[in-house]
Amino acid sequence: MSVQEKLESIFTSVVRRNPGEDEFHQAVREVLDSVAPALQKHPEYAEAKIIERICEPERQIIFRVPWEDDRGEVHINRGFRVEFNSALGPYKGGLRFHPSVYLGIVKFLGFEQLFKNALTGMPIGGGKGGSDFDPKGRSDREVMRFCQSFMTELYRHIGEYTDVPAGDIGVGGREIGYLFGQYKRITNRYESGVLTGKGLSYGGAQVRREATGYGAVFFAEEMLRADGGDSLDGKRVVVSGSGNVAIYAIEKVHQLGGTVVACSDSSGFVHDDKGINVEVLKHLKEVRRARINDYADAVPHATFVAGRPIWEVPCQVALPCATQNELTAADAGTLIAGGCTIVVEGANMPTTPEAMRAFAEAGVRFAPGKAANAGGVAASALEMQQNASRDSWTFGHSEEKLREIMQTIHARCYATADEYGMPGNYVAGANIEGFRLVAEAMLAHGLI
Numbered sequence: 001m002s003v004q005e006k007l008e009s010i011f012t013s014v015v016r017r018n019p020g021e022d023e024f025h026q027a028v029r030e031v032l033d034s035v036a037p038a039l040q041k042h043p044e045y046a047e048a049k050i051i052e053r054i055c056e057p058e059r060q061i062i063f064r065v066p067w068e069d070d071r072g073e074v075h076i077n078r079g080f081r082v083e084f085n086s087a088l089g090p091y092k093g094g095l096r097f098h099p100s101v102y103l104g105i106v107k108f109l110g111f112e113q114l115f116k117n118a119l120t121g122m123p124i125g126g127g128k129g130g131s132d133f134d135p136k137g138r139s140d141r142e143v144m145r146f147c148q149s150f151m152t153e154l155y156r157h158i159g160e161y162t163d164v165p166a167g168d169i170g171v172g173g174r175e176i177g178y179l180f181g182q183y184k185r186i187t188n189r190y191e192s193g194v195l196t197g198k199g200l201s202y203g204g205a206q207v208r209r210e211a212t213g214y215g216a217v218f219f220a221e222e223m224l225r226a227d228g229g230d231s232l233d234g235k236r237v238v239v240s241g242s243g244n245v246a247i248y249a250i251e252k253v254h255q256l257g258g259t260v261v262a263c264s265d266s267s268g269f270v271h272d273d274k275g276i277n278v279e280v281l282k283h284l285k286e287v288r289r290a291r292i293n294d295y296a297d298a299v300p301h302a303t304f305v306a307g308r309p310i311w312e313v314p315c316q317v318a319l320p321c322a323t324q325n326e327l328t329a330a331d332a333g334t335l336i337a338g339g340c341t342i343v344v345e346g347a348n349m350p351t352t353p354e355a356m357r358a359f360a361e362a363g364v365r366f367a368p369g370k371a372a373n374a375g376g377v378a379a380s381a382l383e384m385q386q387n388a389s390r391d392s393w394t395f396g397h398s399e400e401k402l403r404e405i406m407q408t409i410h411a412r413c414y415a416t417a418d419e420y421g422m423p424g425n426y427v428a429g430a431n432i433e434g435f436r437l438v439a440e441a442m443l444a445h446g447l448i
């Protein structure tokens with residue numbers, strides 16, 4: 001059987017063994033489409049069935065999460081933690097609280113996380129979790145009761161040497177605080193390294209909050225630099241989303257001289273040609289937890305557009321930072337027609353496979369999330385490092401570390417793409433290099 005036929009048969013088996021998990025299939029397909037050259041070069045990977053083992057999570061935990069709302073009504077949600085692969089270190093990856101969460105979403109995220117974490121060069125394996133709980137419109141006390149119930153089951157599966165969750169969509173500083181408090185209470189252990197994304201008052205690290213957005217922008221800057229010494233200075237940028245990743249991506253673009261002219265949430269987008277006012281946005285989203293149309297009330301020259309894709313706003317650089325499959329082939333066509341030449345994924349898998357093909361055909365430079373948004377988890381690994389040594393670094397030192405890590409990830413992806421005869425193909429570079437790093441460690445560990 002040729003390598004290509006072998007990969008097809010593995011994919012067919014993944015689809016059969018994980019029915020209905022479309023996002024997981026999509027994430028696996030993308031990696032399998034990239035790794036054939038690595039398998040040709042390393043027949044030992046195929047002999048040890050590394051790909052088949054990588055596609056099967058080491059452990060999948062599903063549990064009931066009962067909780068009571070402010071009116072005394074009982075609700076039942078479903079909790080998940082998929083411990084995908086521990087070849088490189090303890091399972092590491094965020095928790096997502098969103099009504100769309102089901103096993104297929106958690107598995108796609110855990111699968112992506114594994115390669116992303118490898119690319120950071122830090123000692124962290126891959127995992128992901130979450131719940132179909134919707135925090136939108138819930139009071140702080142309701143969110144606290146939910147987090148306490150969630151941790152009452154999760155605590156037995158996690159630990160600083162076992163599995164270290166963090167935030168993702170719907171899980172930010174507030175939720176991590178409640179989760180940490182309940183872990184400490186149940187276990188009677190002040191185990192700082194069990195969660196990352198903690199508040200600065202109790203073991204959190206400088207720059208973790210900013211890291212995913214900042215990191216994606218550092219990656220974009222490296223791509224521009226690699227392409228004839230260009231930079232973000234003076235560029236017109238569109239950033240989708242308005243959560244943790246989007247806010248800090250916008251902040252960093254502005255610090256580097258670019259202008260972000262639009263951002264969004266699931267209700268629509270705001271267009272502000274003078275540049276999104278980050279302080280207004282932070283207050284709106286981090287303090288008031290309001291909808292994005294309120295931005296147009298606070299900034300009179302801005303306009304709110306309901307129910308239309310943000311990608312209609314012309315830009316040179318696009319940073320999708322909201323959610324999976326938010327940028328379709330039609331959106332890619334609109335972006336290309338509007339003069340966009342570089343797309344960098346701040347979110348996980350925001351670009352559909354058809355849109356990725358359209359970008360490739362049009363010569364648009366494209367960075368996949370598993371490379372470009374790795375700054376968040378890298379900063380989490382730095383938080384673990386500081387917790388383990390009971391140390392705490394300054395903002396400036398931490399940001400410099402983050403910048404160096406993103407430069408190294410860029411260089412690794414770029415060099416790997418070159419080595420395999422696909423210069424400038426960051427998708428191939430990230431997938432092959434991430435896969436190779438995991439495969440080497442798995443080979444060393446024997447058949448487990």
Ligand SMILES: NC(=O)C1=CN([C@@H]2O[C@H](COP(=O)(O)OP(=O)(O)OC[C@H]3O[C@@H](n4cnc5c(N)ncnc54)[C@H](O)[C@@H]3O)[C@@H](O)[C@H]2O)C=CC1
Nearest residue numbers: 168169170212241242243244245265266322323347348376
């Ligand atoms: N928080 C982190 O450190 C990391 C997050 N990511 C990824 O980045 C993305 C965003 O995560 P966060 O900013 O942490 O979450 P968040 O919960 O802080 O923000 C998510 C944002 O996306 C918006 N959104 C959701 N669905 C949308 C849609 N259909 N159209 C437009 N906007 C929509 C929400 O309104 C919200 O503004 C996710 O894909 C996540 O997996 C990736 C790496 C690390």
Ligand SMILES: O=C(O)CCC(=O)C(=O)O
Nearest residue numbers: 093094166168376377380
């Ligand atoms: O910081 C972490 O552990 C999680 C980050 C994350 O969930 C991601 O990279 O998608």
